[in-house]
Amino acid sequence: MNVSQKCQYALRALLELAQRGDSQPVPSTAIAESRSIPVRFLETILNELKQAGWVRSRRGVRGGYVLSVGLESLSVGDVVRLIDGPLMPRNLQPSKGTDGTPNVFHAVWVQAHDAIAEVLDAATFDQLLAQEQGHATTPVFSI
Numbered sequence: 001m002n003v004s005q006k007c008q009y010a011l012r013a014l015l016e017l018a019q020r021g022d023s024q025p026v027p028s029t030a031i032a033e034s035r036s037i038p039v040r041f042l043e044t045i046l047n048e049l050k051q052a053g054w055v056r057s058r059r060g061v062r063g064g065y066v067l068s069v070g071l072e073s074l075s076v077g078d079v080v081r082l083i084d085g086p087l088m089p090r091n092l093q094p095s096k097g098t099d100g101t102p103n104v105f106h107a108v109w110v111q112a113h114d115a116i117a118e119v120l121d122a123a124t125f126d127q128l129l130a131q132e133q134g135h136a137t138t139p140v141f142s143i
Helices: 005-020 028-035 039-051 076-084 106-122 125-132
Strands: 055-058 064-067
Touching: 005 028, 005 039, 005 064, 005 076, 005 125, 028 039, 028 064, 039 055, 039 076, 076 106
Parallel strands: none
Antiparallel strands: 055 064
């Protein structure tokens, strides 16, 4: 599975907004600087996140972006699917070949997909924020 640079930027931007809370809108330039994201690329990403209903924006001098969803309800899996599309491999062969014989690899790919989806969907932004701030007693992911 490949996670695009765009998706990694989206994840970083959302984590930055989570860290800043919802008290004040955060300018895109501040998000970009804090998380090392190119500003022009970030604007496109923030618009996609806004269309998804995950962030809202305010224009003007004190404008910027804030999260519009709860941290516990937003997962890494949600973001990956929004930005990069389905988690299932794009070139997955059907469960049966053209001659009707079973494709023995199909079940392996389905199990891999399910395992990846389980990990990504379990990683919510409240957990990631706690881990980043050093409040989590155990890591969200243990490898």
